[in-house]
Amino acid sequence: MKALRVALVLATLATGCVSGDELRPRSIAVSSYENKVYGAWMATMVANQSGLDLQGIWIDEAGDDGEFSLEFPDQWSTDDDTHVEWLDLHILETHGLDPTPEQIRDEWVDHLNNDIWVSARRARDLMDEGFVPPDTGSAENNPEGVWSIGAQLTTELFGLMAPGLPDTARAEAIRFGRVTNSGLAVDVAGFYAHLYSEAFFQSDIDWLFDRALLAEPEGSEVAVIVETVRQWHREHRDDWRVTRRLIRDRYDVDPEWWASKVNFAATIMALLYGEGDMEATLELAGLAGWDADNNMTSAAGLLGVISGFDGLPDRFQNATDVYFNQDLTGDLPQFDTVSNISARTSALGAQVLGEQGVEVRNGRYKIPAT
Numbered sequence: 001m002k003a004l005r006v007a008l009v010l011a012t013l014a015t016g017c018v019s020g021d022e023l024r025p026r027s028i029a030v031s032s033y034e035n036k037v038y039g040a041w042m043a044t045m046v047a048n049q050s051g052l053d054l055q056g057i058w059i060d061e062a063g064d065d066g067e068f069s070l071e072f073p074d075q076w077s078t079d080d081d082t083h084v085e086w087l088d089l090h091i092l093e094t095h096g097l098d099p100t101p102e103q104i105r106d107e108w109v110d111h112l113n114n115d116i117w118v119s120a121r122r123a124r125d126l127m128d129e130g131f132v133p134p135d136t137g138s139a140e141n142n143p144e145g146v147w148s149i150g151a152q153l154t155t156e157l158f159g160l161m162a163p164g165l166p167d168t169a170r171a172e173a174i175r176f177g178r179v180t181n182s183g184l185a186v187d188v189a190g191f192y193a194h195l196y197s198e199a200f201f202q203s204d205i206d207w208l209f210d211r212a213l214l215a216e217p218e219g220s221e222v223a224v225i226v227e228t229v230r231q232w233h234r235e236h237r238d239d240w241r242v243t244r245r246l247i248r249d250r251y252d253v254d255p256e257w258w259a260s261k262v263n264f265a266a267t268i269m270a271l272l273y274g275e276g277d278m279e280a281t282l283e284l285a286g287l288a289g290w291d292a293d294n295n296m297t298s299a300a301g302l303l304g305v306i307s308g309f310d311g312l313p314d315r316f317q318n319a320t321d322v323y324f325n326q327d328l329t330g331d332l333p334q335f336d337t338v339s340n341i342s343a344r345t346s347a348l349g350a351q352v353l354g355e356q357g358v359e360v361r362n363g364r365y366k367i368p369a370t
Contacts, residue, residue, distance in 0.1 A: 026164050026201050027366045033349065035308040036200055037160050038342040043304030044156075044297050045076045045323070045338055046316055047282055051293025052079065056257045058289025062244050068286045070279065072315060075322035076338070080116055081297045083328055084154035087111055088176060089344050090332060097351060101132035104179060115327040118258060119145035119180040120154075134178035142182065147254045149263050151177030152188035153294040156301050159196025161349045164367035165356060169197035170215065185260040187222045192298055199305040205271050206230075208302075222264070225251070229265050233272040240273040244288050257290045267295040271302070278303050278313055 050071045054063070078086070087107060095103045105127045116124055122144060123136035131141060139146050155173035162169035173193035177186040194212040202208060209226055216223045228250070229243065236242040247269060251262040266288040274281025281303060285296040309317065323336040358365050 025366050025368055027364050028163060028200060029364050030360055031363070032308065033163055033200065033365060034342070034346045035310055036163075036305045037346045037349065038339065039307050039309040039312055040156075040160055040196070040301045040304035041338050041342045041345065042309055042312060042316055042319065043278065043300035043307075044082060046070060046072065046319060047285075047296040047300035048079050048081045048293055049073060049076055050282065051286055051296040054286050054289070054292035056289075056291070058287065058292070059252070059257055060248070062241055062289055063287035065287075068283045070282065070315070072319050075320055075324045075335075077324050078115065078327045079293070080120065081153045081294050083115070083325070084112065084120070085157040086323075086325070086336070086341065087328060087332075088154075088157055089341065089348070092348055093344065097348070097355065101134070104176075105132045105136070108179075110330040111328045111332055113329050118148045118256075119150040119185075123180045134175075134182075137178045137180045137182050137186075139182045142180070145181035145185070146183035147259050147261070148181065148183075148256070149185055149258050149260045149291055149294060151179075151181040151185040152192060152260055152264065153291075153298065154180070155189040156192050156196055156298060157345065159193035159199075160301075160305070160345050161352050162193075162197050163200040163349060163353070163365070164197060165352065166194040166197040166212070166215065168352060168356070169193040181260075183260065184221055184264070187216075187220065188260060188264045191216070191222050191226075192302075195302055196305055199302055203276065203306045205276060209268075221261075225261065225265050226268055229268045230272065233269065240269065240284060243269050243273075247288075252290075259290075263291045263295050266290055267298050270295065270299050274299070274303075276303065276306070278307065278316070 091099050091104060091107045108124055109127050112124060119142050122142045126136045126141055135141055137145050155177050158172040159169040170190040170193050173189040174186055177189035191212050194215060195208050198208050198211050213223050213226060232243040232246050247262060247265045251265045254261060267285060270281050270285035270288060273284050281299050282296050285299050286292045321337045321339050323338055323341060325332060325334050353365055358367055
């Protein structure tokens with residue numbers, strides 16, 4: 001693994017991915033930051049909705065061409081890939097940026113009782129027994145959280161809230177990921193949040209992978225999976241189905257199709273073969289199978305940051321703004337809007353940046369080098 005990290009550093013320097021320019025403070029207009037957050041949230045809604053009926057139907061083989069389509073309903077409904085983060089927004093707005101484990105537990109108990117699965121369901125049940133995070137996600141108390149996908153589909157929010165602050169994004173995604181998991185999904189959560197944080201300033205997927213991999217610790221399974229899928233992509237650029245078959249053979253080794261490992265590999269594959277095209281990437285992530293909606297959503301949110309709302313395909317921009325809370329309980333509103341969710345996220349991002357000493361000058365954030 002040490003050799004892998006050294007190789008990553010050398011390759012990054014050789015390709016100029018970490019140049020002097022990249023290590024200087026970065027600047028982004030407040031309006032551009034807000035537009036990128038909005039783009040990520042809208043892309044997330046389309047992806048999550050479009051993938052719901054694809055979950056678990058393609059395992060041994062990928063879906064056939066023509067079996068995928070995007071959905072644009074009259075209103076978006078809640079699902080674990082969106083409503084956990086919607087609750088996290090409420091937690092952070094109510095209790096500040098550093099809520100206590102007890103505050104997180106109390107908000108889950110009040111509001112998150114339906115449409116949660118596997119490690120999240122176990123975490124919620126443990127809360128009724130008096131446990132608080134991270135004990136709710138520990139291997140001893142929540143054994144399925146060691147291998148299941150949980151944390152990696154509910155924490156991209158923290159990358160959106162920390163533009164250009166990948167260490168902060170990674171740390172918060174891991175902290176909230178440990179509510180439900182203890183294994184690979186927590187590490188993937190940190191990796192995804194890192195990608196999102198950097199994507200406000202860089203559009204190249206390989207560059208983003210390189211930067212996030214440099215922050216991986218010694219012995220990182222995340223790094224091995226990413227580099228393995230990248231190698232297969234280089235060897236089979238013209239046939240994603242070959243890479244999908246290789247992923248199936250090597251990484252589909254856990255008890256169920258909602259496992260962290262195989263779905264992480266499938267998402268990396270979709271981002272590589274999609275080459276930055278939103279609809280192509282979503283089709284690849286959908287047809288790849290396994291926990292398709294979650295893989296589609298993680299990929300879509302990243303590309304939504306890169307493009308911003310104004311750069312989304314027309315039918316994404318023209319999609320409904322209405323978000324229906326069909327599952328969360330208690331005193332939360334029954335309806336919200338994607339634009340309001342985005343504005344709330346951006347407001348929390350402003351708080352995160354403010355805590356780092358970042359001020360708005362001439363309508364722009366100037367963010368320290370990382």
